[in-house]
């Protein structure tokens with residue numbers, strides 16, 4: 004299913020960052036969604052995932068904020084296209100998908116954002132304030148590129164800390180990681196290096212993975228991986244997956260159709276049940292528990308740890 | 317309530333070893349068999365330079381549980397709970413910890429005796445401490461009914477469900 008919306012507004016809200024508001028052509032209601040959801044937008048040659056900044060209740064519009072990422076070859080980024088959208092332009096996007104929701108049993112929500120990674124956490128912050136949940140935010144960004152700074156300080160007051168110095172961020176991060184009450188869940192979104200660092204330091208401070216939630220807004224750089232064989236349980240076929248070819252591509256080449264959307268491990272569309280073998284998860288969609296269970300795999304990016312992976316296709 | 321809260325826990329009866337991933341620990345042990353095990357954990361954690369709070373007693377009494385509640389209240393994420401003792405005692409402490417927001421992943425359990433059970437009577441609501449394994453029958457301390465110890469554990473109240481052994485015949 005694809006939503007066909009109209010761009011209503013496009014505003015530069017910080018250096019290199021545009022906020023884009025989209026509604027239905029008739030301004031009718033849009034599907035509701037949990038906080039931290041994203042949509043996959045058709046931007047020219049590419050489809051990109053963008054977080055919705057809405058808290059998701061009764062949305063009349065979907066709002067995303069897009070950082071322009073000039074690429075060396077002049078535009079495979081898709082963000083260029085997003086920045087070119089004008090009011091009145093049509094845009095096609097997926098319905099919202101939830102891969103980064105708040106944990107309902109959390110005693111506190113600790114939000115950590117780097118740069119444009121603030122977008123899903125703005126949605127979390129709005130939701131927490133709406134329901135009176137305990138929330139803290141640590142936000143680091145380049146000087147001048149602090150999207151939503153005013154709104155966040157109005158929303159959260161003292162509960163938000165915003166810094167532009169890396170050294171200052173380090174100190175605040177370390178303090179935050181050793182001072183959260185039991186029952187806190189941590190949510191991080193930002194550049195890969197920042198997220199890796201937060202996860203690493205959190206683990207060192209004793210945070211179990213079940214309390215750590217991340218949203219990568221750029222696909223992780225994936226290595227070509229090891230070759231393996233996909234064994235199709237229902238059609239009793241063997242499909243070999245060479246290094247550098249994704250399981251999804253190999254299946255498609257073999258004439259097996261699998262629904263898919265983002266092809267970068269974020270949307271959740273290409274999930275395939277696993278019958279035997281151990282998946283090597285490389286997606287951003289499955290939860291920690293689902294990874295451990297190992298009974299499904301996002302075939303657009305994930306591979307196999309075992310030589311053969313038997314899937315229910 | 318999800319399945320994870322109602323299944324009979326399968327906890328190890330051999331030392332699972334110290335979980336080294338935490339920053340601060342509470343070690344609670346119940347009964348004589350658990351004491352040396354807990355002491356061993358404490359020594360190992362001290363040697364690793366971790367903060368350890370230890371508690372030992374004969375059973376998971378109301379006072380013990382209240383003490384644990386205070387610990388959880390003041391704990392920060394990075395805290396771990398290690399429990400050793402008879403199933404009925406560790407189950408009670410475990411239930412208290414979960415109520416306080418502690419995750420299974422943050423609790424290590426060693427059961428020294430899986431026979432003694434706390435049975436919750438479905439008829440009068442009393443809780444009876446009994447030496448009865450699953451499927452056995454024990455008398456209810458509240459109403460005197462013969463209770464069948466059913467394989468359903470409430471992780472929240474730390475009791476096995478018991479219902480009248482001959483209930484079916486009476487219908």
Ligand code: FES
Pocket residue numbers: 262263264265266267268269270271272273274286288301302303304
């Ligand atoms: S196609 Fe989106 S996760 Fe695979």
